[in-house]
Amino acid sequence: MDEEADLPRSNAAEFTVSELSRAVKRTVEDGFGHVRVRGEISGFRGRHSSGHCYFSLKDAEANIDAVVWRGSYARLGVKPEEGLEVIASGRLTTFAKKSSYQLVVDQLEPAGIGALMKLLEERRKKLAAEGLFDEARKRALPSLPRVIGVVTSPTGAVIRDILHRVADRFPSHVVVWPVRVQGETSGAEVAAAVKGFAGDYGGPRPDVIIVARGGGSVEDLWGYNDEAVVRAVAASPIPVVSAVGHETDWTLIDHAADHRAPTPTGAAERVVPVRAECLATLADRSRRLDVAMATFLHKRGADLRLLARGLPVGPALLQTPRQRLDMSADKLAGALFKATAEARRRYLATASRLSPHTAARPIVQSRDTLTHTARRLSRAADATLLDRRAAAGRAAARLQPALLVRRLSESEADLGRLLARRDRAAAAVVRAASTRLASAAKLLTAVSYQGVLARGFALVRRGDDTPVRTAASVDKGEALQLQFADGRVSVVEASGTPRTAKSAVRSVRRSKPADDKQGVLF
Template sequence: MADPFTLFEDERPASSNAAEFTVSELSRAVKRTVEDGFGYVRVRGEIGGFRGRHSSGHCYFSLKDADATIDAVVWKGAWSKLATKPEEGLEVIATGRLTTYPRSSKYQIVVDNLEPAGLGALMKLLEERRQKLAAEGLFDEARRRPLPLMPRVIGVVTSPTGAVIRDILHRIADRFPAHVVVWPVRVQGETSAAEVTAAVQGFAGDYGGPRPDVIIVARGGGSVEDLWGYNDEALVRAVAASPIPIVSAVGHETDWTLVDHAADHRAPTPTGAAERVVPVRAECLATLADRARRLDTAMATHLRHRAEHLRFLSRGLPPGPTLVDPLRQRLDIAADRALAALFKQTADARHRWLVATRHLSPAIAHRPVERAGDRLAMASARLARAADGTLADRRAAAARTGARLSPHLLARPVADQRDRLARAVQRRDRVATHLLATLRHRLTGIDKLLGALSYTAVLDRGFALVRRGDDSTVRSAAAVGKGEALQLQFADGRVAVVEGSGPARSAAAQSPTPRRRSRKVDDRQGTLL
């Protein structure tokens, strides 16, 4: 018999004349070899990846152990004949035939019968961990907290790139928009458990953002291996110890993890978690409006009943004067009795006072005053004697102090004060001399500036200033009227002139003739110069 692993009995030469096969021919040859070499086999392994029957009626899962995995299929016709139905994590002995699936180059076992072989290693470990944590009280119903009715901030721990976060955001936006904070984590792999644990603890601590009112831990569906990170003991303890209510939405409705037991609420799907944490805004508004309407109706009914009850009670009451008149009469009687009692008490007090003062006389009243006067006189005498003695002692002490002082001790402070006064006078003289010199220098400068700016310096250069009789200055020829009397002011005096006539000296201009060279007057310049 030929080797089942050999496709053909003759060896293919290494030359280029080797036979060529199509992919289909090679796949069929491998399929025949596998099926011929391994007919019916019994395989022991743990069921994984089981999601129930397919819509076609077939069932797909895998058998695995610590080192390998093989795909398995149960056809629709064989399903009803199975004594043991497949379950996730169940360790079974599968009987069937080995074959291949050419389209994907995989081999698989077509199962005809299943026999239970006990719980798988993962399921056994999971059950032991669940019992341990349950014994500590982490799964008790009493510790579960209610969710807030309308959370303002919702924390979501999931992958930021998957369909889960999009479903949650879309559902929250449709029902009741709220602020969503996403903590990105890996939802599968070796580091997923540590990252989810850090996210749950980070939301409860001071991570620098708004504190959530509720936390959603979400992930899509998967096998037991895919969801194994959510069975981590550290993560379960972090979820149980979180001060913020947590909603678990890991996997689909048939998937269960230890986080689902430790969380305050479990949602079958991530979309269900979004529906659990936020209400429908329209329903809330409708409920609020309905309760407001019912409150208004109840208040109106209550007030109406109270008013009717008040009217019913008021019918049994007597008229107002009937109630007030007896009280008014009682008040008048009480007032009369109070007045009589006041007079009686006053008379009794007067009588008691007269009885008490019957034995009193002016002499009895003067005795204490006289004794007090005597005590005052004695105290005054003692005070005068004490003052005289004190004054004499002070004088004697002053005399003794003066005797101890010598004349040269008294003369030293006087000499010191005289020296200080002399130094002060010298400083004053120096300051005064410097100040006078400074003021004299400034005054000289101002006098020079005033001389340079004064119009008399211009007159010294041969110019004249024209004035009217009232001493006002003439600034233009057009301002002078015909026949008007004017005065010409020179450096050495004034000359009175009349417009249109020759110059004539005034009495004020009888000063000596200046030592100037006479100038020839030009008739064309007028009579003013």
């Protein structure tokens, strides 16, 4: 018999794997199109690079995979965190590749007040560890703000209470940034408002910011526990006052703000002073300043009068300085004559030490030194030349003819260089000596009496060519000679008293300037 005929037959329908997977998917999605599942988040490692989130929901007996798509993540009121107990709302679907099912989450909410408090405490510890709640970073409020920024709902009673209290105490300019104070988007709106006031939003920059909201449950105030709000308040360059809820309500923004007010009205009172009190304080301080200034001026005036009594009158103060001035003026003329005489004495003493012989002595010494140096240089060059020639002769005796010729040529080259160096050295010595000789000649010309004669003076000599130094040394009837720059004139002293040049001349004999050695001026 045929083996296939022996197999039992069934009337059950056959499915392919894909058909069965799609059928299961339709059944699961139709039966669990919208579910709310309570469980603890497990296996959450943060958002994937694609923007999706993958984790599991578990309880004591079961575990189910869950996924939050990228588009749904931004709308979540509570972000997934490891170990957080939540109620997840979404739909159940299957994943055919792994033959598994998973929950596509559209919304997350804490599973009761206990879960909220646990999440709040963990978030508080995390932000405190980063230093966002440190007291050292909190700033003082401005004493009199010109512009006050308020982040709250524009339609609630909170903004009316703040405006009323500010108008009563000290009218100031209030700028309201409208936000939702409750709901999933409230945290993001409050954070954007705080950042917007600190940025360039197009309006006046506030001196202080008030974040205010009325009282409510933990769920109602949950937006002010958002991590983005806390970071925005902590990073704000403008001081922030938190006035969220009633006095017993605490949120994370209260820890990050620079100051916390128990109520929105209390925040307005904390920000602005009472105008009447400011005016009273200003009047009191002005009065005290006037009294203090009057007392100070009165005391200084009394001190000035006491000091004025001990001072002498004006003319008495000038008597002593005027007397010292007169004495100094009397001494000035004598001191001037004395200084002039001392200067003349030093001049004559110096002039007596200068003479042609004194100026000529260095020239003679330089000429002798130059001659002696030239002779020594010539002898040294001749001796060196002889030594080199002798050495060359001795070397030539020891060397072969070719090497001898080469050494001889090298010696002749060295000899030529030495002779050139000798000539250059001799020329340099001669030039230096010539320079010194020219300088001495200029000095001799400067001190020579002939230069004085050229300026219009005359030299008086006796018949033996000795100079006449004083008028008392001339005898009556003695023949004298007056030497000018262009010649000499003979005169005779006729009497003891001077005469005019015309009557004193007896005989005139002109002669050429003496070409003998230069004499002295005096």
